[in-house]
Amino acid sequence: MLVSRVLEIGEAGPVAALQGFLAGLMQASGAPCLLAPAVVQPGVVSPQVMAAGADLSRVNPLLPLMHANAGAMLRATMEQATGFPVVAVLRPCEVRAAVELAKQGKLDLSKLILVGVDCLSTYDPDYWRRGNELHAGSPDWLVDEALALARTGQVRTDGYRLACELCDRPSADYRAADVLVGLVGVANQETILILADETRDARWRLQALTDRQATERETVDREVTLWRLGERRKEAAAARLESLGLADAYPGVIMGYMRKCTLCGECIDACPQWSEELRAAVGRGKEAFLQALLNATQRLASCSGCGMCQVHCPEGIPLSAIQRALSQQIQQRMHYIAGRDVHEPLPWSV
Ligand code: SF4
Ligand code: SF4
Ligand code: SF4
Numbered sequence: 001m002l003v004s005r006v007l008e009i010g011e012a013g014p015v016a017a018l019q020g021f022l023a024g025l026m027q028a029s030g031a032p033c034l035l036a037p038a039v040v041q042p043g044v045v046s047p048q049v050m051a052a053g054a055d056l057s058r059v060n061p062l063l064p065l066m067h068a069n070a071g072a073m074l075r076a077t078m079e080q081a082t083g084f085p086v087v088a089v090l091r092p093c094e095v096r097a098a099v100e101l102a103k104q105g106k107l108d109l110s111k112l113i114l115v116g117v118d119c120l121s122t123y124d125p126d127y128w129r130r131g132n133e134l135h136a137g138s139p140d141w142l143v144d145e146a147l148a149l150a151r152t153g154q155v156r157t158d159g160y161r162l163a164c165e166l167c168d169r170p171s172a173d174y175r176a177a178d179v180l181v182g183l184v185g186v187a188n189q190e191t192i193l194i195l196a197d198e199t200r201d202a203r204w205r206l207q208a209l210t211d212r213q214a215t216e217r218e219t220v221d222r223e224v225t226l227w228r229l230g231e232r233r234k235e236a237a238a239a240r241l242e243s244l245g246l247a248d249a250y251p252g253v254i255m256g257y258m259r260k261c262t263l264c265g266e267c268i269d270a271c272p273q274w275s276e277e278l279r280a281a282v283g284r285g286k287e288a289f290l291q292a293l294l295n296a297t298q299r300l301a302s303c304s305g306c307g308m309c310q311v312h313c314p315e316g317i318p319l320s321a322i323q324r325a326l327s328q329q330i331q332q333r334m335h336y337i338a339g340r341d342v343h344e345p346l347p348w349s350v
Contacts, residue, residue, distance in 0.1 A: 001197065001198055002174055002195050002196070002197055002219075003195065003196060003197070003198055003201040003206070003213075004182075004193055004194075004195045004213070004214035004218070004219040005193070005194045005195070005201075005206055005207065005210035005211075005212070005213055005214055006191050006192070006193060006194070006210060006211055006212050006213070006214045006218065007021055007191065007192040007193075007194055007209075007210050007211060008190065008191055008211040008212075009188075009189070009190055009191060009192065014062060014143075014147065014188060014189075014192060015059075015060050015061075015062055015143070017192060018059075018061055018062070018181065018192065019056045019057065019059050021192075021194065021209055021210070022034060022036065022056060022059065022087065022089065022115070023056055024208075024209040025087055025113070025115070025179070025204055025209060026052050026087055027052070028204045028205045028206075028208070028209065029085055029087065029113055029203075029204050030083075030085075031052060031084075031085050031086060031087045031113065032051065032052050032081060032082050032083040032084075032086070033049055033050060033051050033052060033077075033081055033082075033086055033087075034049070034050045034052075034054075034056070034059075034086070034087045034088075034089070035047055035048070035049050035070060035073065035074065035077050035086060035087070035088045035089065036048065036050070036056075036059045036061060036087075036088070036089035037059070037060060037061050037063065037066075037070070037089065038050070038058040038059050038060065039058050039060050039063065039139075040058075042139065043065060043125065043128055043129070043132070043139065044065070044067060045060060045063050045065045045066065045067065046067055046068055047068060047070035047073050049077055049080075059089070060143075061089050061117045061181070062117075062120060062143050062146070062147070062183075063139055063142065063143055064120045064121055064122045064123050064142060064143070064146045065122055065123060065125065065128060065142075066091065066122040066161070066306075066308075066311075067311065068270070068308060069093070069094055069097055069270070069271075069272050069304070069306045069308045070088065070089075070090055070091075070094045071090065071093075071094040071095070071096070071097025071098040071101060071272045071304065071306075072097065072270075072271070072272035072308075074086075074088060074098055074101070074107055074112070075101070075106060075107060078107065078108070078111060078112070081111075084111040084112075085111055085112055085113045086111065086112050086113070087112075087113045087115060088112055088113070088114055088115065089115045089117060090114060090115065090116055090117070090172070090177075091116075091117060091119050091122075091306075092116055092117075092118075092119050092167075092169055092170060092171055092172040093119075093163075093167065093169075093304045093305050093306035093307075093339075094304070094306065095114055095116045095172035095173075095176050095177050095339060096169075096172070096176070096304035096305070096306075096338050096339020096340075097272040097273065097304040097306060097339065098112070098114060098176075098339075099176045099338075099339040099340070099341070099342050100272075100273060100302040100304065100338055100339055100346075101272060101273075102342050103302075103342060103344075103345070103346045104302075104346065104350050105350065109342055112178075113178045113179065113204075114172070114176070114177045114178050114179070115177065115178065115179045115180075115181060116171070116172025116176065116177030116179070116180050116181065117172075117180075117181040117183070118150065118170060118171045118180070118181060118182055118183040118184045118186075118222075118226075119164075119167075119170040119171065119184075120143075120146035120147065120149070120150050120183065121146065121149075121155070121156075121160050121161075121164040121167070121170070122160070122161050122164050123142065123146075123159050123160055123161065123164075124159060124160065124161055127158070127159035127160075128142060147183065147188045147189070150183050150184045150185075150186075150188060151184075151185070151186065151187065151188055151189075152185075152225065153184055153185055153225035153226070153228045153229035153232070154229075154232075155229070155232055155233065155236065161307055161310075161311070161320070162240075162307060162310060162318060162320045162321060163305060163306060163307020163308075163310060163320035163324075164307070165233075165236060165237065165240055166233075166236075166237040166240060166241070166305065166307075166320060166321060166324045167233060167237075167305050168230045168231075168233035168234045168237060169230065169305070170184060170226065170229055170230065170233070171184060171226050172339075173339070173340045173341065174195065174197070175340060175341040175342075175343075176339055176340060176341060176342070178196060178200050179194065179195070179196045179200065179204075179206075180193075180194070180195040180196070181193070181194060182194070182195060182222045184222060184225050184226050184229060185221045185222040185223070185224065185225025185226060185229075186218065186221070186222055187218075191218070193214055193218065193219070193222060194206060194209070194210050195219075237324070240321065241321060241324065241325055244318060244321050246318075246321050246322060246324075246325040247325070248325075249322075249325035249326050249329055251294060254290075254293075254294070254322055254325075254326075255290060257317050257318060257322060258286075258290055258293075258317060258322075260315040260316075260317055261286060261289070261290075261315060261317060262314070262315060263282050263285070263286060263289060264314060265279070265282045266312040266313060266314060267309035267310070267312055267313050267319055268282065268309075269312070270308040270309055270311065270312040271308060271309050272304065272306075273299065273300075273302050273303060273304070274296075274299075277292060277296075278292045278293065278296055281293075297326050297327075297329070297330050298330060298347070298348040299348055300323060300326050300327040300330050301327065301330045301331050301334055301336050301338060301346075301347050301348055302338050302339075302346065302348070303323050303324075303326075303327040303338060304338055304339055305320075305323070305324060305327070305338075307319070307320035307323075309323060334347040
């Protein structure tokens, strides 16, 4: 059974409340380090590793900007960690990537505490830059805007990264993350929900790290709003794929978009799921790369939908939409939901 608790937001605001919770979780679990989104320069948030007792004031899991999939960084973090468990604060698509990597034997989830934060969506850097000129360079306006939309499960019609426009799973599954941070459908100007199953709740003494048990109404409001948000997103995603001519994932349309590809390989380096074969195919020319991409559709059942391939593509190819079109076909055919539960077997051979 999931235990739902409330973290009251004090005057210092939601980011400070979360920083305090994470410091407490590290202490309660004996974690030697934390991997979490941190502000490295204005407008740039990147997953950073911080040792226990370090200053967490740069940690900001709420700033809705994303430049890397932390799921992909977990392997390196685990190799360098001096002890376990490592606490990893992840967006839902990063949790999905971590689960899929674990299924491939590339990550040991027993050495991790996955903290899945409800996603506020992430924004196109240009939207952030334009808004910043109006808001005197403070990123707080974007956090405030995103939290207000999350409260009622609304979505913007512009400003998001394409991958987020197409994403209908704005929360990590409770079977995938160890601790969930609830923001969607929550009165998030005053409270944040912290959810975990009974065993984990007791093991990490979450009662002591939070302020009170959530009411049934608070828990249900989040569930209902997440469902509504997911439905809105599904509709929006279908319309967006249609507008890009990708609703049916015809190879000819995909080839058309890929005409601009220069074989730089940046998309592959940014992705937690690509295979070595695809990496090798880049070196054999465009025909081989495109053929390998289309042949890799089975593997795309594991696509987390993070869109980092597109973020890193210098040619601006809508890779998020191409991957979504391909992966949703294969996932539907295989009755598979990526990153939902580490105990569900992969539908393709490693
Ligand atoms: S792809 Fe989904 S989970 Fe990932 S940042 Fe965008 S909205 Fe959030
Ligand atoms: S293919 Fe793109 S969207 Fe899918 S996991 Fe890789 S980087 Fe993310
Ligand atoms: S990042 Fe873009 S240009 Fe580079 S290999 Fe990938 S699709 Fe081609």
